[in-house]
Amino acid sequence: MKRQAAQEGACGLCQRADCDPEVFGQMCRRDGLCIHENCLYHASGLSQRGADGEGFYGFLFPDIRRELRRAARKTCCICRRRGASVACRGRRCPRNFHFPCGGERGCVSQFFGEFKSFCWQHRPVQRAQAPQRGQTPCLICQEAVAGRPRFGTLVCPACRSAWFHRGCIQVRAPRRPRSPGPSPAPSPAGDGGSRPAASLRQGQALRSALHHFRCPLCQDVETFQAEMFRLGIKIPDRDAAWEEEGAFDDHYRRHSSCDASRCLCPAGRQQAQEEGPWRLLLCDSCGSRGTHRRCGSVPEAAGTWECGDCAGPGSAKIVSLS
Numbered sequence: 001m002k003r004q005a006a007q008e009g010a011c012g013l014c015q016r017a018d019c020d021p022e023v024f025g026q027m028c029r030r031d032g033l034c035i036h037e038n039c040l041y042h043a044s045g046l047s048q049r050g051a052d053g054e055g056f057y058g059f060l061f062p063d064i065r066r067e068l069r070r071a072a073r074k075t076c077c078i079c080r081r082r083g084a085s086v087a088c089r090g091r092r093c094p095r096n097f098h099f100p101c102g103g104e105r106g107c108v109s110q111f112f113g114e115f116k117s118f119c120w121q122h123r124p125v126q127r128a129q130a131p132q133r134g135q136t137p138c139l140i141c142q143e144a145v146a147g148r149p150r151f152g153t154l155v156c157p158a159c160r161s162a163w164f165h166r167g168c169i170q171v172r173a174p175r176r177p178r179s180p181g182p183s184p185a186p187s188p189a190g191d192g193g194s195r196p197a198a199s200l201r202q203g204q205a206l207r208s209a210l211h212h213f214r215c216p217l218c219q220d221v222e223t224f225q226a227e228m229f230r231l232g233i234k235i236p237d238r239d240a241a242w243e244e245e246g247a248f249d250d251h252y253r254r255h256s257s258c259d260a261s262r263c264l265c266p267a268g269r270q271q272a273q274e275e276g277p278w279r280l281l282l283c284d285s286c287g288s289r290g291t292h293r294r295c296g297s298v299p300e301a302a303g304t305w306e307c308g309d310c311a312g313p314g315s316a317k318i319v320s321l322s
Helices: 037-042 061-071 099-104 204-212 222-230
Strands: 027-030 033-036 153-155 163-165 280-282 290-292 302-306 317-320
Touching: 027 037, 033 037, 033 061, 037 099, 280 302
Parallel strands: none
Antiparallel strands: 027 033, 153 163, 280 290, 302 317
16 A cells, blocks of 8 residues: 655654644754654654754754655554654664654653663563552542553652552643554553543643652652653653743733623623722622622622622622721
């Protein structure tokens, strides 16, 4: 069967146009090249021979083109297509795969040191003896985890009491629809799900980053991070997401609408005057609910007002100035 043409704007290595930076890293476009950041770092025939400002992250353009030609002769052991630039570092292992294909099928790609990758047969595993008592929940999503450490279930090596889904620690790579062609290699047995589908898309490692990533139970940093790095968890070297500029802007935005079940203001719920019947009063307790004086039947003499949620069952609470 003929190989399908690459999508427009697709990565030259993995042939995917996906641009989710949490999975693929940044899409690097320059000098006629289009490559995912993570595909660059894990390409087995590439090394950073330039300075940080040269090429893409120190990967020089002539070297990238040479790697594209090399990978074009390699077949992915998962999707059976050409362009497999990632080689398993297991001893004498012949498997090659695309970076995203490997993530979908239980391969491990490390984000430190030599950026090694391993197939499902040779990937690093946890040897920690961590018995569970009954059905143990993931500390992050509170859903049940597997009964022992495996690809989709991780345990803190320090306290051996904190269990997680891999996808709650990291982000789960999206699956793409299968296109006509040879059947892919079977998924390795016993991996377990990466995480429940209802959980957050961005995992703890990406939110906390290197400066704040630790076991949420015992608070260990050094041993926990080293083990997560070894198991292929990407921990970006930056501050936590909640420390980034503008992360809490919503918390400082003042409520500005009337929440009465029937707003009587002719100008609408957003209308707010300094005085009079259309003065907007905010709940004195939560500040997240509001009402016009007239809509909430609040007399002019009233000093404060509480919404029904804060005042308890029944009606809202009005406190007089006198």
